[in-house]
Amino acid sequence: MIRFDILSVFPEMFASPCGSSLLKKALDKGLIDIRLHDIREQALDKHRMTDDAPYGGGGGMVMKVEPIERTLRSISVPDEETPIILLTPQGERFCQKMAEELAGHRQLVMICGHYEGVDERVRTKLVNREISIGDYVLTGGELSAMVVVDAVSRLVPGVLGNSESAGEDTFSMGLLEYPHYTRPAEYNGWKVPEVLLSGNHREINDWRRRESLLRTRKRRPDLLRDFPLTEKEKSWLADEAEP
Numbered sequence: 001m002i003r004f005d006i007l008s009v010f011p012e013m014f015a016s017p018c019g020s021s022l023l024k025k026a027l028d029k030g031l032i033d034i035r036l037h038d039i040r041e042q043a044l045d046k047h048r049m050t051d052d053a054p055y056g057g058g059g060g061m062v063m064k065v066e067p068i069e070r071t072l073r074s075i076s077v078p079d080e081e082t083p084i085i086l087l088t089p090q091g092e093r094f095c096q097k098m099a100e101e102l103a104g105h106r107q108l109v110m111i112c113g114h115y116e117g118v119d120e121r122v123r124t125k126l127v128n129r130e131i132s133i134g135d136y137v138l139t140g141g142e143l144s145a146m147v148v149v150d151a152v153s154r155l156v157p158g159v160l161g162n163s164e165s166a167g168e169d170t171f172s173m174g175l176l177e178y179p180h181y182t183r184p185a186e187y188n189g190w191k192v193p194e195v196l197l198s199g200n201h202r203e204i205n206d207w208r209r210r211e212s213l214l215r216t217r218k219r220r221p222d223l224l225r226d227f228p229l230t231e232k233e234k235s236w237l238a239d240e241a242e243p
Contacts, residue, residue, distance in 0.1 A: 004152075006035070014142070086122060094134075102152050
């Protein structure tokens, strides 16, 4: 079981994603625990302000350090190894490998930034990790937190119906995933590849691996740069050399 503690000024945003699909099932089974902490509750002024104008001037507002620090102090953290994460465009890029690493922890604490950003003392004194889900700017860190929760939760044993699914996903093996088909075998003249109907599992596995390699070369050639190819895989790519 893994516990997520999420610090936010808009905790209500998590109601829908946490109340449906696999996350809800995982919560109901006790496989994951999601605890939402409203930063405004630790803002002690009468207006419950969590942001203020930046020193030195400039546009936008900056999230204050005090309510964030007080919220963190209210959370039980087992040890110094527990990731305390600030979700920010300046963080390290989130990827499948990172999701797998984070899934090895018992608890993740995530701070959702907002407005122009957070007081720098949050970065330097309160967190031990900064994560970005991509090179773009969102209105706040809540959507980023949802992405991390979803990606990590599906790696917890028992969350997925098929334990093999996560290991075959795109990026889990370092490659893009092979094409998928299901019934009917033909629709509007569009046919499923014959090999998938053959029942020959060795040929099916070879076809899937080959298609995965070809798709990766076409769409994300950077992933193949240091990928350890077998001689058979090299021959597949040579036989389908791009023009």
